[in-house]
Amino acid sequence: MQEPTIEELSRAHLWMCFTQHSRYETGEQIPVMVRGEGCYVFDEHGKKYLDGLAGLFTCQVGHGRTELGAAAAAQADQLEFFPLWTYAHPAAAKLAAKLASYTPGDLNRVFFTSGGAEAVESAWKLAKQYFKIQGHPMKTKVVSRYLAYHGTTAGALSVTGIPVIKTMFEPLVPGAIKAPNCNIYRASEDLRDDPEAFGAWAAEQMEAAILQEGADTVAAVFVEPVQNVGGAFVSPPGYLEKVRDICTRHNILMIADETITGFGRIGEMFAINRYGVTPDIITCAKGLSSGYVPIGAVLASEKLFDAFVEGGHMFTHGFTYSGHPVAAAVALANIDLLERDGIIEHVREHEDLFRSTLEKLKDLPIVGDVRGAGYFYAVELVKDQQTRESFSDEESEHILRGFISRKLWENGLYCRADDRGDPVIQFSPPLIAGPEQFDEIERIMRSVLTEAMELL
Numbered sequence: 337m338q339e340p341t342i343e344e345l346s347r348a349h350l351w352m353c354f355t356q357h358s359r360y361e362t363g364e365q366i367p368v369m370v371r372g373e374g375c376y377v378f379d380e381h382g383k384k385y386l387d388g389l390a391g392l393f394t395c396q397v398g399h400g401r402t403e404l405g406a407a408a409a410a411q412a413d414q415l416e417f418f419p420l421w422t423y424a425h426p427a428a429a430k431l432a433a434k435l436a437s438y439t440p441g442d443l444n445r446v447f448f449t450s451g452g453a454e455a456v457e458s459a460w461k462l463a464k465q466y467f468k469i470q471g472h473p474m475k476t477k478v479v480s481r482y483l484a485y486h487g488t489t490a491g492a493l494s495v496t497g498i499p500v501i502k503t504m505f506e507p508l509v510p511g512a513i514k515a516p517n518c519n520i521y522r523a524s525e526d527l528r529d530d531p532e533a534f535g536a537w538a539a540e541q542m543e544a545a546i547l548q549e550g551a552d553t554v555a556a557v558f559v560e561p562v563q564n565v566g567g568a569f570v571s572p573p574g575y576l577e578k579v580r581d582i583c584t585r586h587n588i589l590m591i592a593d594e595t596i597t598g599f600g601r602i603g604e605m606f607a608i609n610r611y612g613v614t615p616d617i618i619t620c621a622k623g624l625s626s627g628y629v630p631i632g633a634v635l636a637s638e639k640l641f642d643a644f645v646e647g648g649h650m651f652t653h654g655f656t657y658s659g660h661p662v663a664a665a666v667a668l669a670n671i672d673l674l675e676r677d678g679i680i681e682h683v684r685e686h687e688d689l690f691r692s693t694l695e696k697l698k699d700l701p702i703v704g705d706v707r708g709a710g711y712f713y714a715v716e717l718v719k720d721q722q723t724r725e726s727f728s729d730e731e732s733e734h735i736l737r738g739f740i741s742r743k744l745w746e747n748g749l750y751c752r753a754d755d756r757g758d759p760v761i762q763f764s765p766p767l768i769a770g771p772e773q774f775d776e777i778e779r780i781m782r783s784v785l786t787e788a789m790e791l792l
Contacts, residue, residue: 387766394622398768427665430664443636446635449655451632458634463555465652475554478555480558483757497565521704556589566757568709568712576608577611591617600711619634697782711769749780765777
């Protein structure tokens with residue numbers, strides 16, 4: 337009897353994330369990826385694809401880095417697993433120290449998780465317990481931004497600001513409040529050409545949301561330095577500084593969610609450093625290990641840690657795989673690669689070229705905006721460049737998902753067509769990418785978008 341193929345096994349048994357499996361019931365093939373090398377991945381038929389998304393904003397150092405596999409094997413031979421419940425081990429301790437060396441201010445305390453959603457969940461719980469032991473038991477709520485994605489566990493999904501992925505799971509954890517994001521492209525006409533004024537407005541809206549709830553009930557504010565969903569919304573000048581000031585004045589913790597923006601993606605180990613702001617907590621994952629193993633972290637200030645120590649309190653929270661020895665060893669090796677190969681410097685050197693290459697697409701009437709920073713960009717599609725008119729939900733589904741996403745893949749480019757806000761195509765290649773990959777992205781995009789315009 338012939339062994340089933342991987343595609344057949346996948347069709348019969350896999351339940352994939354955020355996937356409409358009905359499409360595969362009609363005979364559409366399930367792509368099966370089998371190998372990665374540098375900025376490229378290969379399917380089971382040997383076809384080559386440019387990984388324009390670094391897996392999922394994750395594979396910073398590129399695919400096929402044998403050094404990371406070797407680090408995993410060496411650690412597994414020495415100590416494959418032991419929990420960080422009262423006990424420590426070298427890999428976690430060294431990784432915590434390495435992370436603390438890159439954080440702003442006194443964010444020297446590291447609580448490990450298995451990924452970004454767990455880190456967000458942990459940060460919210462930490463904020464709640466911190467204020468309880470400080471004598472402010474009513475400070476339990478969090479404020480985040482519209483369309484911001486912070487994960488899909490119950491608490492993280494509550495912090496997330498995307499209605500379409502929340503409604504099926506409601507009621508969620510109460511107390512998650514939303515404020516406007518930093519989408520200057522869709523700002524009012526009096527603000528869209530004045531980034532500083534727009535940033536001040538956005539910060540004022542954040543404070544208004546806090547005051548409407550009552551500052552004595554709000555524990556934390558979550559912000560991504562560059563917001564993912566909606567398409568790489570860059571924090572405007574002065575915005576993060578104003579949010580920091582608002583949090584300080586109202587005794588609220590500022591949490592920078594760097595699940596996507598950390599580890600070189602925006603040209604710094606932590607993007608918040610680029611903006612010169614010190615939060616109380618940083619959450620991170622993804623690029624921490626370049627996706628080679630699951631690991632995340634909450635980086636907290638000494639102020640938070642000391643509150644627990646001085647009162648003899650325990651942070652009553654944890655995970656079996658927190659600081660897993662193999663994962664920590666791989667993360668350490670990954671950061672060593674970022675340092676040794678000058679990968680973050682490479683991002684800073686090439687980000688302007690990446691942007692200018694994508695901006696060539698603005699000569700196509702369907703392209704409304706190109707925005708982002710570092711190696712994290714989005715191209716927003718429109719019906720009319722002059723009026724910035726967007727597509728209806730039905731048009732977006734037809735053009736973006738039904739045609740563009742499929743055509744980009746067929747032409748050998750893996751990226752993300754996202755219509756959870758206005759329709760955008762996101763690019764976040766491995767940080768080792770250079771001019772050759774930028775030109776390849778632009779060439780394939782131009783070809784597919786030119787075809788797409790014929791459908792309008």
